[in-house]
Amino acid sequence: MHNKRTVIEMRNITKVFPGVRALDNVSFYVKEMQIHALVGENGAGKSTLAKILAGIQNQDHGDILLDGKIIDIHNSRSAQKLGIGMVFQEISLIPTLSVAQNLLLAHEPDLFNIIVNKNRLLSEANIYLSKVGLKIDPNRKLQDLGIAEQQLVALARALSFQPRILILDETTSSLTSKETNHLFSILKTFKSNGGSVIYISHRLNEIFEIADHITVLKDGLLIDSDSVEKFTIDLLVQKMVGQKIKKSVRRNISINNEVLRINNLSLRGLFNDVNMFLKEGEIVGIAGLVGSGRTEIAEAIFGIRSFDTGNIEVYGKSQRKVNPILSIKNRMGFIPENRHLHGLCLGLSIQKNIIMASLKRLFPKGFIFPKQEKETTQRFIEKFSISSQSKSRPVRFLSGGNQQKVVMAKWLCSESKIFIFDEPTRGIDVKSKSEIHQLINQLTISGAGILLISSELPEIISLCDRVYVMKEGKIVAECCGNDIQERNILNYMLGANNEV
Amino acid sequence: MRFKKIIRTPGILFIIILILIIGSFISPHFLTLSNFSKILYQSAILLLIASGMTLVITLGEIDLSPGAVLSLSSMITALAMEKGSSVFLSIIVGLATGLICGVINALFIVKAKVPAFITTFGMMSMAKGVSLGLKDGATVRGLNENFTNTIGGNIGPIPVVVLISIFCFIILFVLLAHGKLGPYLFAIGTDKEAAEYSGINVQLYNALPFVITGLLAGVAGILFTARLNLGHPTGGIGYEFEAIAAVVVGGNPLEGGRSNMVDTLLGVFALSILKNSLTMLGYPIWWQMAISGLVLIFALLVPNILKYKLIRIRLGDKQ
Amino acid sequence: MVKDKGLVHLRKQNVKIIGLFKAGRFIFPLLLLIILAILQPSFLTMSNFVNILRQSSILFILAAGQTLVILTEGIDLSIGSIIGFTACMAGSLVINDGNNVIGIFLAIILGMLIGLINGYIISHIRVPAFVTTYGMQILIRGLTIAFMKGDVFWGFNDSFRFIGAGSIGAIPMPIIIGVLVLIIFYFLLNYSTFGQSIYYLGNNRNATKVSGFKIRKIETIVYAISGLVASIGGLLYLSRLNSAEASLGTGFEMDAIAAVVLGGTSFFGAEGKIENAIIGSITITLLKNAMNLLGISSYWQPFIIGLLIVVIIANERAFEKLRNLILVRERVN
Structure with missing residues (x-):
């Protein structure tokens, strides 16, 4: 084991995004014939590290060495030439092109560098398709394929560069266990032929099945890197999460006052027959993988997305159709997954952002009184201790944590009583995270009801009184009290075939 | 089956x-050979601009300049000849004008990230x-006869203008359908990020x-000059719009x-016979302009209305 | 592979660069003024200043409408044709029937209606703004030409002439109307929920929808306002010019866009004030005067204006990139 050569090494890699240090001085190396697992929570920096290797993002500091020599990976073409192939988390193929065109896009066999040699295109595509064991017509449009097949095409594409290093980012998240086993056998063949694999997955059991070496990242820092024998699942979870998860103090949930009830809500292809309820002073979690329909449910409840059948009861008032205007009148607030996309006006001031959802309520005649506007927002800026040099500066200049507080302040300002949080702490540093958790807890004291969607299980476990688990658009379980445990929820999330 | 594959939109055939x-x-002269050769002649320049525009629209972008660039190339070519340049040199200068305008456009769009429109x-x-400034708005007359006779003339029964236009069209057709250009443009037009990830030089x-x-607008300017036997400072106005409409x-x-380039060809043909029949009806040129505006707006409205209805049904209306 | 070499230096320059960028829009007209004064010393007379202001006022009125549109991250390329169409309609009524009130009323209603159609297509059917308004530009111009059939209306009655060429006391009417538009738009943008929602919409469409605004309605109204003020500007122009022909107003949309972006309003939405359009309009007017004095034929003017617009927006992009670079550092350190 010790005699293997180091193929690729990353030295002191730092990458900064607005508001967060995605990677902080991370050093890491991969040896030949090694399957190297990269684990960590969402936002730990795994994907960023992989994307730097694949040439999609550039590091701010640090060096990358291939066979001991410093290399410059400035775009994906140079990564491909150096023998680094990547399969992305989101499928990054072109659905309107054919399988063969996708497979060899940007390095297709050509005549005079201009015309595509269609016969060789097909025959080469067939070679790589058979390598991943896919028996399909390479002339078919990619969009006509299932997700698992598309993932395999993406893998075949990565293999078509004859890579020495293969990076897989959450490739198995949409595969069944049979398909996953098939993938593993491909990886093992690749490894035995001298290749190295960087394998990113949140399915810890898979990692113990396939990996030789594990590197743990947390909040952009390298926590541990060692061979797989040194880890157990519990140890790994502890390293990923940090301190042991503490359950917060149980609240007094009023038994009767139901604020929100969702009956048989369905939207074809996204979620199906969803029932849930929420009481005053309660925090209810919705757990599930990305694509399980949790975000879509939240959007449908608030009225950003319509739904086919079912109804939504707010304070006992049943509604067949909702929209944001109605939801705000019903004293509902929505803290979206992507605050830059759906939450904030980045170019406007803190004050303008906080007042945003209350403008019509405060000034029903259409005239704005600046003094009243200032006084109203000032209360929330102080209450949330939003720190900024100047209130008139655009919120673009705030840190991620402060930005999220502005979004929360916006909905408090509009006197919301029901809050829907979608990934409230994504991309936020550790200190602000706990501040936001406290704020969420405080909301319930004043009698608010909260729906909390999160892919960070520790967050759900520490905050929630009740948890709905979603899988493939359906609610598969409801956990209360002592049932709310990581292992339990994961079990339901992944389904029976994927026991941890 | 093969035919169906080439023409994906039977709607346009129906319209034609x-x-x-x-x-x-309307007119007994409409379905005559001489009228058709006239239509062919008139659509040659539009076909050139529309072929280039097809590539731009594949990217999801738009180019509003080719009409004006056509005029500029026409003026420059004619001026070069007036100043005594040879026919060959004048043509090169005209082509270079179009090319330079295209390159400037591309630089501003790609390097300075100014929106294409x-x-x-x-x-x-x-x-x-x-x-307009070159000659204070005047046209340039008195061109080299060799120029107007060759490019403005015929080879056999077919005008040279039409031949050149079809030649350019075929090159672009081959590039789009069988070259690398096609899949690359499709990829960039669908998902710029994914195209970047794939290693395409986006x-x-x-x-x-x-x-x-830009280059094709230059070619069109030269053909235009030869056909009219003059350099015209505003002759190209409106071509960009008709080209977008045709595409x-x-x-x-x-x-x-x-x-699909064949779709564009059919669009050009449909627009040209529409204009031709309007002329036969005796409508003056300005009505034709208004009508091609209407045609474009409807061509955009109908698919958009259908599309958003579909999305609303399938995924829930999310903005 | 240190990729932020020189960034420390850059941060120190940060304040200076932003300051210089903002000052640029004042320096440019001042330079033009100086050039004009040198070229023609008689330029610096009161009457000439009033004249410049009168010309700027009409442009400002168009730019005010365009400001609203650009604040929503849109563009209105149809105003030149709207001006031509509504002015010709009004001109025909005034000349043929001598009825000023109905002529003016009709022009304003038509302008608003065309804007409303623009807005509806853009916000409800979601055809991109530049395609919709460009199509409308061609369509309306075609209608105007068809309506005029080569005619020219000229020699309007005195009371119609008054709105564009007359003055109250020493102040010309266009300036008075321009100031009125300024006051209304200033109030609208700064003290009304509608104006505030324009900023929200331009900055983040999705967030605005989530926060309970009817974004389609807002957008439609904005284009309607643009059409409406365009027709007002067109009437003033017609009244001053004293003749209407089918090509009236051609290219005015370029001047208006140039005035807006030159004044410092962002082409990419939500950043800018109505006041910016004042300085922008004056600059464009000065520029045109300078070109005339320098003997540059008016044919070249579209070249200068077109170049100006593209270069300013390219500059804004470069500035934005710089700001983002600084921003990343500022938030982390």
Whole structure:
């Protein structure tokens, strides 16, 4: 084991995004014939590290060495030439092109560098398709394929560069266990032929099945890197999460006052027959993988997305159709997954952002009184201790944590009583995270009801009184009290075939 | 089956047949060979601009400048000849004018990240300013006879203008259907990020369509000059608009991601016979302009209405 | 592979660069003034200043409408044709029937209606703004030409002439109307929920929808306002010019866009004030005067204006990139 050569090494890699240090001085190396697992929570920096290797993002500091020599990976073409192939988390193929065109896009066999040699295109595509064991017509449009097949095409594409290093980012998240086993056998063949694999997955059991070496990242820092024998699942979870998860103090949930009830809500292809309820002073979690329909449910409840059948009861008032205007009148607030996309006006001031959802309520005649506007927002800026040099500066200049507080302040300002949080702490540093958790807890004291969607299980476990688990658009379980445990929820999330 | 594959939008064929039937009722001269050669002659320049525009629209972008660039190339070519340059040199100068305008467009769009529509709108204004300013708005007459006789003439029964236009069209057709250009433009037009991830030189392929359109506008300017036997400072106005209309009427989506040169050809043909039949009806040129505006707006409205209805049904209306 | 070499230096320059960028829009007209004064010393007379202001006022009125549109991250390329169409309609009524009130009323209603159609297509059917308004530009111009059939209306009655060429006391009417538009738009943008929602919409469409605004309605109204003020500007122009022909107003949309972006309003939405359009309009007017004095034929003017617009927006992009670079550092350190 010790005699293997180091193929690729990353030295002191730092990458900064607005508001967060995605990677902080991370050093890491991969040896030949090694399957190297990269684990960590969402936002730990795994994907960023992989994307730097694949040439999609550039590091701010640090060096990358291939066979001991410093290399410059400035775009994906140079990564491909150096023998680094990547399969992305989101499928990054072109659905309107054919399988063969996708497979060899940007390095297709050509005549005079201009015309595509269609016969060789097909025959080469067939070679790589058979390598991943896919028996399909390479002339078919990619969009006509299932997700698992598309993932395999993406893998075949990565293999078509004859890579020495293969990076897989959450490739198995949409595969069944049979398909996953098939993938593993491909990886093992690749490894035995001298290749190295960087394998990113949140399915810890898979990692113990396939990996030789594990590197743990947390909040952009390298926590541990060692061979797989040194880890157990519990140890790994502890390293990923940090301190042991503490359950917060149980609240007094009023038994009767139901604020929100969702009956048989369905939207074809996204979620199906969803029932849930929420009481005053309660925090209810919705757990599930990305694509399980949790975000879509939240959007449908608030009225950003319509739904086919079912109804939504707010304070006992049943509604067949909702929209944001109605939801705000019903004293509902929505803290979206992507605050830059759906939450904030980045170019406007803190004050303008906080007042945003209350403008019509405060000034029903259409005239704005600046003094009243200032006084109203000032209360929330102080209450949330939003720190900024100047209130008139655009919120673009705030840190991620402060930005999220502005979004929360916006909905408090509009006197919301029901809050829907979608990934409230994504991309936020550790200190602000706990501040936001406290704020969420405080909301319930004043009698608010909260729906909390999160892919960070520790967050759900520490905050929630009740948890709905979603899988493939359906609610598969409801956990209360002592049932709310990581292992339990994961079990339901992944389904029976994927026991941890 | 093969035929169906080539023509993906039977709607356009239906429209063409409809116009042909109505046209034949309007005038006995409509369905004659001489009228058709006239239509062919008139659509040659539009086909050039529309072919380039197809590439630009495949990217999901738009180019508003080729009409004005056509005028500029026409003026420059004619001026070069007036100053005594040889025919060959004059043509080179005219082509270079188009190419340079295309390159400037591409640089502003790709390097300076100015949105394509405002860049090309600015270029339209600039080219218009120069072509009017060169001779204070006057046309340039008295061209070299060799020039008008060869390029403005015929080979056999077919006008040279039509041959050149079809030649350029075929090159672009081959590039789009069988070259690398096609899948690359489709990829960029569908998902710029994924195209970047795939290793496509996105900047280069984002720039190429604008450069090609500029060059084709240059070619069109030369053909235009030869046909009219004069350099015209405003002769190209409106061509960019008709070209967009032809591309969209042919069935290529304005938001890009896929396109087909044959569709564009049919769109050009449909627009040309529409204009021809309007002329036969005795409508003056300004009505034709208003009508091609209407045609474009409808060609955009109908698919958009259908599309958003579909999305609403399938995924829940999310903005 | 240190990729932020020189960034420390850059941060120190940060304040200076932003300051210089903002000052640029004042320096440019001042330079033009100086050039004009040198070229023609008689330029610096009161009457000439009033004249410049009168010309700027009409442009400002168009730019005010365009400011609203650009604040929503849109563009209105149809105003030149709207001006031509509505002015010709009004001109025909005034000349043929001598009825000023109905003529003016009709022009304003038509302008608003065309804007409303623009807005509806853009916000409800979601055809991109530049395609819709460009199509409308061609369509309306075609209608105007068809309506005029080569005619020219000229020699309007005195009371119609008054709105564009007359003055109250020493102040010309266009300036008075321009100031009125300024006051209304200033109030609208700064003290009304509608104006505030324009900023929200331009900055983040999705967030605005989530926060309970009817974004389609807002957008439609904005284009309607643009059409409406365009027709007002067109009437003033017609009244001053005293003749209407089918090509009236051609290219005015370029001047208006140039005035807006030159004044410092962002082409990419939500950043800018109505006041910016004042300085922008004056600059464009000065520029045109300077070109005339320098003997540059008016044919070249579209070249200069087109170049100006593209270069300013390219500059804004470069500035934005710089700001983002600084921003990343500022938030982390």
